[in-house]
Amino acid sequence: MISPMASKDSIAALSSGRLPAGIAVIRVSGPMTRFVVETIAGPVKDRFTNLRALRAADGSTIDHGLVLFFPGPGSFTGEDVAEFQVHGGRAVAAKMLETITSFEGVRHAEPGEFTRRAFLNGRLDLVETEALADLVNAETEAQRRFAVRNAEGAQSELYSSWRRRLIHARAMIEAEIDFADEEDVPGSVSEAVWSDVSAMIGEIERHIEGFKAAEIIRDGFEVVILGAPNAGKSSLFNALARREAAIVTDEPGTTRDLLEVVMDLNGLKVRLVDTAGLREAPGKVESIGIERARAKAEGADLVLLLEDMADPVSVGNVPGGIPLLRVGTKSDIAGAGAGTYDLAISSRDGSGLDRLLTEIGDRATAAVGEAGDVLPSRLRHVELLREATDFLRAALSGQGQELRAEELRLAAERLGRIVGAVDVEDLLYVIFSQFCIGK
Ligand SMILES: Nc1nc2c(ncn2[C@@H]2O[C@H](COP(=O)(O)OP(=O)(O)OP(=O)(O)O)[C@@H](O)[C@H]2O)c(=O)[nH]1
Ligand SMILES: [Mg+2]
Numbered sequence: 001m002i003s004p005m006a007s008k009d010s011i012a013a014l015s016s017g018r019l020p021a022g023i024a025v026i027r028v029s030g031p032m033t034r035f036v037v038e039t040i041a042g043p044v045k046d047r048f049t050n051l052r053a054l055r056a057a058d059g060s061t062i063d064h065g066l067v068l069f070f071p072g073p074g075s076f077t078g079e080d081v082a083e084f085q086v087h088g089g090r091a092v093a094a095k096m097l098e099t100i101t102s103f104e105g106v107r108h109a110e111p112g113e114f115t116r117r118a119f120l121n122g123r124l125d126l127v128e129t130e131a132l133a134d135l136v137n138a139e140t141e142a143q144r145r146f147a148v149r150n151a152e153g154a155q156s157e158l159y160s161s162w163r164r165r166l167i168h169a170r171a172m173i174e175a176e177i178d179f180a181d182e183e184d185v186p187g188s189v190s191e192a193v194w195s196d197v198s199a200m201i202g203e204i205e206r207h208i209e210g211f212k213a214a215e216i217i218r219d220g221f222e223v224v225i226l227g228a229p230n231a232g233k234s235s236l237f238n239a240l241a242r243r244e245a246a247i248v249t250d251e252p253g254t255t256r257d258l259l260e261v262v263m264d265l266n267g268l269k270v271r272l273v274d275t276a277g278l279r280e281a282p283g284k285v286e287s288i289g290i291e292r293a294r295a296k297a298e299g300a301d302l303v304l305l306l307e308d309m310a311d312p313v314s315v316g317n318v319p320g321g322i323p324l325l326r327v328g329t330k331s332d333i334a335g336a337g338a339g340t341y342d343l344a345i346s347s348r349d350g351s352g353l354d355r356l357l358t359e360i361g362d363r364a365t366a367a368v369g370e371a372g373d374v375l376p377s378r379l380r381h382v383e384l385l386r387e388a389t390d391f392l393r394a395a396l397s398g399q400g401q402e403l404r405a406e407e408l409r410l411a412a413e414r415l416g417r418i419v420g421a422v423d424v425e426d427l428l429y430v431i432f433s434q435f436c437i438g439k
Helices: 032-041 089-101 111-118 126-137 142-153 156-176 190-208 213-218 233-241 286-300 353-368 379-397 401-419 425-432
Strands: 009-013 021-029 050-057 060-068 083-086 107-108 221-228 260-266 268-274 304-310 324-329
Touching: 009 089, 009 111, 009 425, 021 032, 021 089, 021 111, 021 156, 032 050, 032 060, 032 083, 032 089, 060 089, 060 126, 083 089, 089 107, 089 260, 111 126, 126 142, 126 156, 126 401, 142 156, 142 213, 142 268, 156 190, 156 401, 190 213, 190 268, 190 379, 213 268, 213 353, 213 379, 221 233, 221 286, 221 353, 233 268, 233 304, 233 353, 260 353, 304 353, 324 353
Parallel strands: 009 107, 221 268, 221 304, 304 324
Antiparallel strands: 009 021, 021 083, 050 060, 060 083, 260 268
């Protein structure tokens, strides 16, 4: 099991963002917190906002601000916690932190240390902790929705419910082993157990499939622009990015490397990638760029294949199996165009760009699926879920009830590792290092 915090240090940090700002929030946690608060601010009422003059060690006023005191264990970290809300000047925050950390037993917090204490004190499980990191880092509406649902425990509850079912299944099988000689244990009990285990394998596998959607929410839906040199790729890239992010010239082979801009479409993160035009026998730099373009397209969520409708040039093979939109370019000079295109655009006069954005947004939305789904949010979860289903399959096909019960135990243990209900010491560093100081 998880060992309690070795040190009884109290910790302090600036928990709000970059200074200067309107206000700064300084957080303190640990056994010294009440003493620190009462020394700096005088007596305060627990769980209420207290407007106080805040005093340095020499009695001079640092600032006037709000003080909140949350006695443990009903606080974020489970320890005594205080927040000082002061004016957000750099010198104010610095003086506050200097004053607080000059108390014996109080030091600056390490990154993620408040959250780590919350986890170690049982205030959050591991999945909720990860979701909190996602919430702090969320940039798009989809990322926020996804993170807040998991921070509220939706994902943890799913894994815990599977684990409870397995623990129950194992208890039933073990009861059957113990009472095997007695006649009144119905054989159908174990049948029901095994059919539930088999149903659970299906549920877990469906859940694992959702990881792709979770990755798109977190990392973005990747759209790669491909086409022959001079097809108008960089012009489209700039038009959608609304800035001159890529160089545009009438010289074929202008773009040689991958360029990326991030957009927010329907509240989803979309990464748009410009690439080198595909053609044969170019120079050394350009051919590396072309290789990169093809490799990038192989992993894309959507490829926009651009063709100059005024001067169509075939680019040969495009990666198979990747959703593709054929986009005819330069409609301002080519008219309707000859070839077959899903969409016709002009980056010069802007026509067709709204339709293209709508199409990309719709495809991104479809790729992340139903908003209500609970998805695995880390590769760590997927790996443990796969191990769990391997054990479940072994349990289903295994010989001998004892061995099969043991496979059930191992599967339940893997599920327990996801939420941190069983030994996870080795993981803690990785997870808490995702946080900034003050969280
Ligand atoms: N009339 C017209 N010209 C365009 C349009 N889009 C691009 N062009 C012109 O086509 C030429 C090539 O445009 P780029 O955007 O650099 O083409 P690219 O596909 O990025 O080319 P490479 O980087 O060399 O592969 C430039 O001279 C652009 O001004 C358009 O919508 N209409
Ligand atoms: Mg280009």
